[in-house]
Amino acid sequence: MKLRLPHLNPLTRKKFRRFRQIRRGYVAFLILSGLVVLSLVAELLVNNRALVVRYEGQWFFPTYGAIHTGRDFGLPYEYEVNYRDLKAAFAGTDHWVLLPPVPYNPIENCYRGETFRPRPPDWAKGHYLGTDQINRDILARLLYGFRNALIFSSCFIGLTYLIGITLGCLMGYFGGWFDLLVQRLIEIWSNIPFLFVVIIVASVIPTGIGMNLWILLGIVVLFSWTSMTYYMRSATYREKARDYVHAAQVLGASTPRIIFLHILPNTLSTLVTFIPFTVAGAISALTALDFLGFGLPPPTPSWGELLRQGTSNLSAPWIVASAFSALVIVLMLVTFIGEAIREAFDPKKFTTYQ
């Protein structure tokens, strides 16, 4: 596998080369990338909408398109067509339906009209990991839950790093009163108990809006950006005192130029090593909140909610087992990547003296 890395500082290229040489981290990286790609095209793999429908000489691709009612395909109802039923109805005709490998949606009741109870894995029906206590497919919920967690953690990283880096950099660069003031504010701010705020906010949000991914993200970010400022502040302080910054000042460079072109690129390389651990933190935080019931509103698929179901239905061990293994595998992959990056970016080689 040859990755092309054009126009990069040879030192950075060397770091990437070293990362690729750390097998465990690199394999974990490939697997996780595969999982991310799978989750991005989840609609094609796990969905109750068909991939292709051939009906009366016409092609239909319902996955990403508009809703087709039952009447569109000659069924006697006005609501969205059930493609599994459609497939059964088309059996023996010229028309045909191609369903995804797992033909279920994460929020649908797969046993309509039957009792709500967890059902063990049923390979014949395509419930490879079974169903949860309200008859929803667990594999579907895991995959879409993973996608939500990914969206959450990437937005989380983007926002916390943006705020943390900006403020930390400004604190370090300007120092003095500004630094002192912001530091004290951060200390006060980080003493506000996070969980209570989540509970309070959840209770005051008007029912019309409801708790959603973005509000939750906003709250978590509000309480998480502070840790980044500590690192950035000290790194900027250190870089600011170096001669290349003085050289730029003597040339007459403006303050934004010095911060963005000179100081930031020199601090960011270390920052990269934090990212995997932040991802792991974000995923576990979201799972924990969902587990406690303060996270995403039902019926949003989420791992925490699945874990909670699993622990309250220990007689149905497939729920807790699948949620737990998914969590362990993903966190482990992320941690392996994090370790490998840290090792690859470490300027010091292991040395001992006799």
Add this chain to the structure above:
Amino acid sequence: MPESAATPPVLEVRDLVTTFDTDAGRLTAVDGVSFAVGRGRTLGIVGESGCGKSVTALSIMRLLPQPMGRIQGGQVLLDGVDLTQLSPAEMQRIRGDRMGMIFQEPMTALNPVHTIGRQLSEVFLLHRTRDKREALRLSVEMLAKVGIPSPEIRAGEYPHQLSGGMRQRVVIAMALACRPDVVIADEPTTALDVTIQAQILELMQSLQHELGMAIVLITHDLGVIADMCDDVVVMYAGRIAEAGPVQRIFAAPSHPYTRGLLNSIPRLTNPRKQRLNTIEGMVPSLADLPTGCRFQNRCPWRTEICATQPPLIHVDEAHTVACHHTKDLPPPVDESVNAHQARADAAAPQAAVAVPAAAAGSTPAPLLDVQDLCMHFPVKEGIFQRAKHACRAVDGINLTVMPGETIGLVGESGCGKSTLGKCIVRLNHPTAGRLIFEGTDLVPLRQRTLKPHRRHLQMIFQDPVESLNARHTVGDIIAEPLVIHRLGDAAWRHRRVHELLAKVGLPANAAERYPFEFSGGQRQRIGIARAIALEPKLIVCDEPVSALDVSIQSQVLNLLLELQREMGLSYLFIAHNLAVVKHVSDRIAIMYLGRIVEFASADVIYRNPRHPYTRALISAIPQPDPLHRQQRIVLQGDVPSPIHPPSGCTFHTRCPHATDRCRRETPVLRSAGDTGHQVSCHYDL
């Protein structure tokens, strides 16, 4: 080595080979080095960085970094016992007891969390006694022996409470605690100021006299070698180039490298602003050594035979050299052996003309006029962080720089010379005084209003690694001043970068590469290219060559002089090395504790110094001539703190001529003797 031949050597190294396993494969850092030192004698190992001097020392002590470093072959005999064959435990008993080591950086060689007394006691507890009180008594005795005043009190202090010179004394005390047979000193005075260096060298000599140990002195400073050593080993790229008694090496250098080294150092006695002889190129990387003679790519006498390994030839009984052409070399003529001499002669007259042009005409307006400049840093104390004291880093400086002139600024560390330089380019905002540059006072200007003046006022920094942003390509670094000042379009800037690279002697393909791919000297050239990109009128050079090796230093000095001639630049040249400053400067200011104590033309200040501090500075410089080991004026003590400077004349605490008047009255800078000679001393010495 006639004497050492009589007594058996205490330390003998035979065919030592040391390798390092790196990403680039196995590198042979030391390749077949042999030498011997007798009891009570001093052997100097000299060479540029990367020549394997320090690795030789670490191999002898068996302190190579593991697991990369390994002694592959050869013997290190201490009184006939081969140290390379000993177990780590046996080696531990020898280190500190029979062999001591003095490190370059006294701050990092001492553990900051333990007191001096405790660290010194540890040596005794390991090798001499089990009784802690006895160990402490011995430690205090040892501290007294290395000249630390009130040793009982000092033993209870921590390293950071001592000055650099005192710390180095403690390191020496630790190395000598058990009266070792051999002391290895790896650049023991490189991190110290000249006056402190003089103290330390004198201390080492007197202790050697008393204890009779053998010293292996590793240094790049030929002056220190000439001053201290009996025998010299010149190393080049991991091999011995030349070895012999110090007088023979200095009087009849037989290897082209030794000659190059001796010729490339600026000397106080040389005429100023001449082109220095240089050794072209640089030390080859260990990963890419030429076959045969390793000096061949830099040697003016190279022929085909140099592609084969030269044998070690005996010039006389004790003097050996590894060169095929030793016999063919012209006899060493003082200062003029180098093949580049012809060019130097051609360049010299022009150099002499360039300067006095300013002085001869009807006094033109100075380019820069510094008036009563002060830079007082507040020292904050107490819980409210109020400014209680001021650190008077620069305390009332008056100075003029004429167009095309070089002003040298000399002083020991902490005297405020760098701060003054930074004030002039306005990296620091002076607290008082005026900086009149081309008729405009720069002090009240803000970032925006200052920007047009910055074009004409540039700076070259000391550390070429620190001063170049490692994340930018060399092309971006050199083009940055042009971008900042919005000069030309991209294509023009591209052409200009190539022009500048050619001007400072770098290949055009350097533009696409990154700073770390270059050696120290080349990086300094990049810094110079950046500084001249805007065609400035004044460049502040803050120790531009002190981080460089001797042969590279002369290349950079030549480049600076050449650029001055071509572009009519003025320099404010800040350095601690008086010989270097004298070589490039027209006038020299000597600074002490934030003030100028003497200011005169470069030749006058060297020939006729009037301030006792200047005299001590000049006499403290070790001369690269073993026949003239002059009587040094060794100043006692350290530079006082600029937070609480002494009353009256700030130099009175260290001045050998101080009187009561010096303690009471502050002397002013007054004219003395020759025209333009100013001195700040009450007395005419």
